Amino acid sequence: MIRKANVSDAKRIVYINVIDWKKEYKNIFPKEYLDGLDPKSEKSIKRCTNDIDKYVVYELNGDVIGFVKYGINKKGYDDSYAEIYMLYIHNNYKQKGIGTKLVNYVFNKLRNEYKHVLISTLKANSANVFYKKIGGKKVGESKFTIKDKVYLENVYVYDL
Numbered sequence: 001m002i003r004k005a006n007v008s009d010a011k012r013i014v015y016i017n018v019i020d021w022k023k024e025y026k027n028i029f030p031k032e033y034l035d036g037l038d039p040k041s042e043k044s045i046k047r048c049t050n051d052i053d054k055y056v057v058y059e060l061n062g063d064v065i066g067f068v069k070y071g072i073n074k075k076g077y078d079d080s081y082a083e084i085y086m087l088y089i090h091n092n093y094k095q096k097g098i099g100t101k102l103v104n105y106v107f108n109k110l111r112n113e114y115k116h117v118l119i120s121t122l123k124a125n126s127a128n129v130f131y132k133k134i135g136g137k138k139v140g141e142s143k144f145t146i147k148d149k150v151y152l153e154n155v156y157v158y159d160l
Contacts, residue, residue, distance in 0.1 A: 002105045005055035005067065010048040012064040013055060015039040020088045028124050030147050056105060058089070058098050065090045068102045070110070073118050075142060075155065080115040087119070087127075100134055111160045120153040131156045 005013065018039040026034060038044070048055070051069070058066040066089035073083040084106060089098050103119075110117060120142055121127045132138075136156030143150050 001059045002056060002101060003059060005052050005057045005064075007049050007052055009055070009057050009064050009067075010045045010052060011040075013048050013057070013067050014041065014044045016064070016067065016088050016090050017086065018044070020091065023091060024125065024127075025122075028122060028151070030149070033147050054085075056102060056109075058102055060093070065093045066098045066102060068106055070106050070117075075118055075120070077116075077118065081118055081157075082110045082114040082116070083118045083120075099130060103134060107158065107160055115160055117158045117160060118155055119158070120155045123152045123154055128154055134158075 018037045018041075021029075021037060022034050054071045055067055055069050057064045067086070068084055069086040070082060070084045072079075073081040074085070075081070075083065084103065087099055087102060089102075107117060118139075119131055119136060121131060123141075131154075136158055138154050139157045140155045142153045142155055144153065145151070
């Protein structure tokens, strides 16, 4: 079942996010950075709680197994663009269509307010295949920095 996240989901959202980062990015980000990520970080849980209205979760048998975070675009595009900031599925449930269902749910929610949605992912991330498969068109690149190293992301656009 897909539903809006609530405050009680924040711990599970942070847990899935951190565990996925440690697995997916172990050969991309510095080991010491990933080792410093704490799936029980109170600071991260509080930050998630403060933004909980931007999250949608996928629940199975009473357990949150995936989530998406979305909102206005932060890439400098005009107001007709929304953005999906995060999409993570627990490792045990990947490649079962859950990510596609979450993205489609968000697209349907945003359709009345926006014309386009942006999604960015690391160039080195295997998720690029997924974002292309669900119809993303690469429109550019963006950068971010971790531990003084710059990482490139592909930016995909989806027309609503």
